[in-house]
Amino acid sequence: MLRLALKRSLRLGPAVSHTPSAAMVVSRGYHERVVDHYNNPRNVGSFDKEDPNVGTGLVGAPACGDVMKLQIKVDEDSGKIVDACFKTFGCGSAIASSSVATEWVKGKQMEEVLTIKNTEIAKHLSLPPVKLHCSMLAEDAIKAAVKDYELKKAKAAPEQE
Amino acid sequence: MLAFEDNQNICIGTIENTSSSPVYLSSGTSPVPPHLPRLHPLKPSPLLSPSNSFLPPIDSQLRNNLLDLPRCGFPRNLSSSNSCSSCWNCGSVGPTSGAFLACGSCGAVQPVDSSVDYFQIFGMKKMYEIEEGDLEGIYKDWQKKLHPDLVHSKSEKEKGFAAEQSARVIDAYRTLKNPLSRALYLLKLEQIHVDEEKTVSDPDLLMEMMEMREAVEEAKDTQSLYEIQSKVKKKLDSWSNSFKEAFSKQDFDSAVNCTQRMKYYERALEEITKKL
Numbered sequence: 001m002l003r004l005a006l007k008r009s010l011r012l013g014p015a016v017s018h019t020p021s022a023a024m025v026v027s028r029g030y031h032e033r034v035v036d037h038y039n040n041p042r043n044v045g046s047f048d049k050e051d052p053n054v055g056t057g058l059v060g061a062p063a064c065g066d067v068m069k070l071q072i073k074v075d076e077d078s079g080k081i082v083d084a085c086f087k088t089f090g091c092g093s094a095i096a097s098s099s100v101a102t103e104w105v106k107g108k109q110m111e112e113v114l115t116i117k118n119t120e121i122a123k124h125l126s127l128p129p130v131k132l133h134c135s136m137l138a139e140d141a142i143k144a145a146v147k148d149y150e151l152k153k154a155k156a157a158p159e160q161e
Numbered sequence: 162m163l164a165f166e167d168n169q170n171i172c173i174g175t176i177e178n179t180s181s182s183p184v185y186l187s188s189g190t191s192p193v194p195p196h197l198p199r200l201h202p203l204k205p206s207p208l209l210s211p212s213n214s215f216l217p218p219i220d221s222q223l224r225n226n227l228l229d230l231p232r233c234g235f236p237r238n239l240s241s242s243n244s245c246s247s248c249w250n251c252g253s254v255g256p257t258s259g260a261f262l263a264c265g266s267c268g269a270v271q272p273v274d275s276s277v278d279y280f281q282i283f284g285m286k287k288m289y290e291i292e293e294g295d296l297e298g299i300y301k302d303w304q305k306k307l308h309p310d311l312v313h314s315k316s317e318k319e320k321g322f323a324a325e326q327s328a329r330v331i332d333a334y335r336t337l338k339n340p341l342s343r344a345l346y347l348l349k350l351e352q353i354h355v356d357e358e359k360t361v362s363d364p365d366l367l368m369e370m371m372e373m374r375e376a377v378e379e380a381k382d383t384q385s386l387y388e389i390q391s392k393v394k395k396k397l398d399s400w401s402n403s404f405k406e407a408f409s410k411q412d413f414d415s416a417v418n419c420t421q422r423m424k425y426y427e428r429a430l431e432e433i434t435k436k437l
Contacts, residue, residue, distance in 0.1 A: 058367045062421035063357035065428030067370050089374040089428075133358040140360045 030092060031126035037096035042103060045085040047071045052156055055149025057141040061133060066090030068098050070141035072105060072113075074149055081105050081113065086141075093131040097121050097138035110146050246274065259284050262326050263306040270307055270315075270322040278350060279333035289347060289405045291337060300334040341423045344404050348420070353413050361421070370425045377432050390433045397426040 046069075047054045057070045066089060073083040084102040088095045100121050105113045118135035121127075127135055246255040250269035255261030260282045263270050280287045283299050305311070307330060312323045336342045348355065361367070373393065380386045404419035 058362065058364060058371065060361045060363075060367045060370065060425075062359070062361055062424055063355070065370075065424045067367055067374060067425075069371060087371070087375075089371070133360075136358065137360050140362070144362055 033125050034092050034096040034127075037099040037125075038092050041095075042099055043085045044087060044099075046087060047073055047083075047085060052076075052152060053149075055145040055147075055152065057144030057146075057148060059137055059140045059144055061090070061094075061137050063133075064090065066094050066134075066137065068094060068137050068141050070098055070101060070138070070145050072145045072149060074110065076153075079110055081108055081110065090137075091131070091134065093125065093127055093134040094137060096125050097127075097135045098141060100124060101138040101142055105142060110149070113142055114146060116142055246271070262303060262330070268306065270312060270319050270326055272322050273325045273329055279336055279346060282330060282333045283337060285337075287347070287350065289340075289344060289408055291343070293338065296334060296338055300330065303330045340401050341420060341427055344401075344408070344416070344420050344423065347408060348413065348416060351413065353417065355417055355420070366422070366425075370429075373425075373429050374432065377429060377436065380436070383437060386433055386437055390430065390437075393426050393429050393433070397423055397430070400426070 047056075049056055049071075051073075053074050053076055055072045055074060057072075058067070059070075060067045068086070068088045068090065070086045071084065072081045074080070075082050084105050086098040086102045088098045097118075101116070104116055104121075116139060118132070118139040121135040121138055122132055125135070246261045247253060248255065248264040248267060248269055248271065250264060251267040253264055253266040255271075256265070260277045261271055261274070262277075262282070278287070282303070283291075283296060285291050285295075304327060307323055307327045309320060309323045309327055312320050315323075336346050345355070373389075376389055377386070380389060400419050400422045404416055404423065407413075407415035407419055
């Protein structure tokens with residue numbers, strides 16, 4: 001119950017492209033990087049799910065009712081991630097974690113991004129222990145996006161012959 | 162066989178006089194040498210009285226065995242069963258069922274007994290469907306007896322008890338009033354541990370929730386917000402019923418699943434409320 005109350009007090013609202021309302025409360029628990037990602041959202045948006053070069057990772061944290069969508073655009077020849085975007089409904093830490101994740105996967109190989117650990121994201125954002133699972137959610141979203149892309153490729157491959 | 166009558170008692174009994182000294186027969190008021198037995202015919206022997214809870218703490222083991230009573234530890238106010246609790250102030254025994262938060266006889270606030278669950282505090286059966294209308298009345302009744310403001314003239318010890326009991330009753334009230342928290346509390350009482358940190362990737366569930374939240378975000382006027390709100394409320398009610406069924410069948414996996422969905426719907430409703 002305490003954890004839920006803490007989450008409620010730290011909750012800032014959803015991440016979309018509109019300017020955050022004046023009602024946003026910057027509680028002393030938030031690191032400046034988290035606030036920065038909230039105020040200046042990077043890579044918020046959506047790719048076409050049906051695009052064969054797009055991998056979509058959709059994950060959720062039922063305990064806090066968070067949903068996180070992370071998409072990657074992959075160059076099929078090089079296997080490099082050329083673009084990424086996200087859409088997250090959850091607390092400031094979840095939004096910032098997914099934002100950081102999209103920044104970090106850009107320009108990397110798919111195998112490489114699978115090694116991104118939630119602890120690195122958490123450290124970068126100075127997340128408190130109670131928010132560690134937000135970074136875990138971002139790590140899972142990256143993995144889910146890569147998995148989705150590979151599944152798509154595997155399905156498409158026999159048709160190309 | 163001896164019988165005598167004096168001002169106080171009619172005493173019928175047998176005293177075996179094995180010593181050479183005379184036997185004293187006396188009324189209740191005059192002192193009796195302690196080494197001699199006293200018989201009190203109007204009261205049955207303490208050893209054979211199951212309803213008398215003020216039994217001297219001699220050989221409680223034997224007494225329990227004889228009478229097959231539930232074990233009550235001494236001192237009573239530390240026992241985990243509230244049917245044996247007694248008031249620290251006046252010694253009255255607490256109720257045999259329900260929560261013993263304040264003494265019925267002297268009004269003294271009792272220390273928190275965490276084995277008493279929230280349902281017991283409100284005198285309700287431990288189940289999902291409760292009379293929500295009754296909650297507020299019972300809550301106010303308890304606060305009239307427990308609130309710290311009412312014990313400002315009492316001892317530090319009792320003030321401390323009042324602060325803790327009153328806070329616990331508030332927690333109980335809030336937990337039971339909201340259906341989701343009530344559901345989660347019931348699961349907790351059944352020792353079902355829900356891993357709060359687990360991520361889910363059920364695509365249908367998440368897609369539905371994503372679209373729902375997006376709809377709330379993109380809603381342009383209060384009319385559309387109300388429409389979404391009523392749809393979400395319906396879904397919440399439907400899953401709430403599913404929880405009730407799953408829980409009553411002890412299908413805890415489904416029950417947990419229901420609470421997860423309820424959580425998502427509640428979040429959406431919170432966002433709608435913020436926007437309205």
